[in-house]
Structures are given as C-alpha cells and as structure tokens.
Amino acid sequence: MTLSWLVLVPIKSTRIGKSRIALDPESRRRLARAMALDTVTAVAAADRVGGVWVLVDDPADGDLFRGMPGVCARRTGVVGLNDVIREACGALPAMGGDDSRPVAVLPADLPSLEPGELDDALRQAVAVPRAVVPDRQGTGTTLLAARDAAQLRPQYGPGSFAAHRVSGAAGLQLPDDSGLRCDVDVIADLAGVTGRYTRSEAGDLVSPATDRQGVG
Template sequence: MRGAHRSDQPAHTHVVVAVKDLSRAKTRLAESLSASDRTDLVVAMLRDTLSVLVGARDTADPARITDVTVVTPDPVVASIAAECGVGHLPDPARRVIGESGLNAALTDAERALGTAGGAIDVVALQADLPALRTAELLDALGQARRGGRSIVVDHTGTGTSALFACGPSTRLDPRFGTDSARAHIASGARVLDGAWPGLRQDVDTLDDLFAAARLGLGPATRAVFDRLGCTPGVRQLR
C-alpha cells in the first residue's frame, strides 16, 4: 500500500538539515545582535542540534536514526558538520539557501542522497533547535514511521520544525516558507501530536531564544547566551 511502512525490516532514517549562508542567517535578530554575534548564535544552535542528532544516531535504541547530512553552500557550516561527525552535501544547485530556495535545496538533496522513494525514511529538520532532546525526536519519529508524509508544527502554530517522509514511494515534497504548516497539511501531510517543546522551539527572535532558554539550552548555545548577557526584556544585548 502506498505510504504504508515496511514492517519486515528495521527502518533506516536519514535526517537532512539545510543551513543557509551564515552571512544571511537570522536577520530578524539584527536589531539586537551584531552580525558576528548572530553568526556565533547560529553556529552554536547548529552544533547543539547536530549533537542531539548524533546522539539519536549513536544510541542503542532500535528507533535510532542512521544518517545525518547537512546541506549548505557555506564552507564554515560544512566544516562544522565534519567536526560533529555528520555528512555534508553542497547545495546541489549551488544556490544560496534562503526561504525561497530551501524547498528546492531539500528536494535536490533528497535526490542526491538517493533517498527519494526508496527504502529509507527521510527527515527534514530545522537547524535552530537549541532545546531539542533526543527522546523528543525519536518519539516523533516513531509516530512518523506509521507511514506517509507528516510534520511537527512549530511553537508559533504556523511553521514546520520537522518534515517526515516515511515508507515506500514517499517523498518529502517540502513546502517551507510562510505558513508552511498549513501548506504541508494542504498537500497531504498529517500533523504529529506530542509533548515535544524542544522540537517545536525554533529560534527566529529574542523571545524565541528566551523561550528556548526556559526549556534548557544545549551547551554551545548556553555559552553564547551567557556571554551575551541575555536578559528577558532587553532588546539591545551588546
């Protein structure tokens, strides 16, 4: 049955994380953080997100993921991926990854990695999840493996923090952008329901960062957070 998950073999799951050029990252924080501080924050959140993914890959849990790949045009991000022990794929079309190019980049990466429509489940995960926990990701993945396309809606209720394509002949068909949750649902993705605050808490604004801090930041993001002297309600940090 199309979209049904295979039950006769363990699931192989490839997580893809797309990261834009660092010079273009988190522009909504420009009023509060300098360009260098924004870069430090983006890099820290990426490191913490990848650390969780590596933990979900290297765990003895049978629900574990099997591969992680970062797709990016940025050589610094590529080097961070290597340091973290995950794969790297240059943006296949050599475009700058932004909101308009993210969907094409993910689709090209899915094709380049040989996962599209095959015996491998694919997850497109946001790179700015500094409060993510391994257990949250594996629990959501367990629900997603029931088959087909599915999403985890972000903390705003309008965005998508994770997109899953599980089962034979299932592709990501990403619809990231404004109101991506609604776009994914309209295209047939089902919504996964679970208590996964860290998985839902992506960071685009200072308020998002403070919310993530209340959940508990990963060590890299916590170090940047403390260095900047972040205090809720303070817009200018430096």
C-alpha cells in the same frame, strides 16, 4: 524492525541568516553556528537516526561538523529551501543510498532539542506515509518526515505547516514545550534554551533553563 532515518538539516549561510535576531552581524553568526551545533548533535544522538546530512551553501559552516560521527556536510548547488531539499533527496542513489528510504528534515535552530524527543516524533511518523510537526506558533514547520524520500514533497515558506497539512502530511502530537517545536527566530525565543553551545554563546541573553532532564 525500527526504521533508520536519514535526517537533512539545511543551514542558510550563517553570515546572512537569522536576520531577525537583534545582534550585530558577527554575534548573530556565532549564535547561529552554536544553535546548529546543538541541533545536529542532538539529531545525531537519536536512536532512530541512521545518518545526518547537513546541507550548507557556505563551506565554512560545513566545517563545524567535520569529524562528527554519522554526520556528512554537503554543499548545496541550488537556491531556495524546497529546492535544496529536493536536490538532497535526488542525490541519494548517487551516494549509494536508497531514494525510497525514510527521510526527515529539521531546521538548524532547535537548540533545546533532546534526542529522545526526535525519536518519539520519528516513532509516530512511521505510522503514516508523511508527517509534519509545527513550530511553537503553530504556523511554521520544524519536522517534515516521509517513509519514502520520493514522497517528502517539501512546501516550505510562509504558513508551511498548513501547506504541508493541506498537501497530505499528518500532524504529529507533541507537547508545546518539546524542544522539537522550539525554534529560535528572535531574542525572546532564547528564554530557557538548554543547548550547551547556544547557552555558552548567548550568555546573558539566555534565561535560566527549565530542567528538562529525562525527556524522551
């Protein structure tokens, strides 16, 4: 039987997030929102995903996802990424969910993610209690997954990939150019991005995209 995963996508307020991207504040906010739309659209389309919770501290960011099938925007009541994730997992029973269901966490800055890439990672994650995927630099975390939400144990912060591995998460094998590893922190990371919302918003900042049709 194929497990149905709940995916959490935390979004730091786009009014202040992505500060390392060298744009004026309004342009940076629009770009962050476009990347979030591309990310959540891909996540919601993955076959192994049964639901998406977008965790926002700014209600205006949550409005982006209104009416999107399978997606629920939830206002966070705590500060700090690890606490935001723990709060969401703790809310599962109150929402009629199961706190032992499989849960995964992705950042909202994966605009080149393809649904099939996420499906492949979640397929691998089923084989272990807890799994992690590194970003393209190999230091950060772009996917944290646990078959039991109570065992997710987020360790986000500097060097989070190593922290998750040390705490027992298995590292998953994905290609270096997988959209699941290609987060965007600086302008240079937009090279070859494929997400349509991001490409439309970034315009000339985005170099011609690599043909990634058929991924997954």
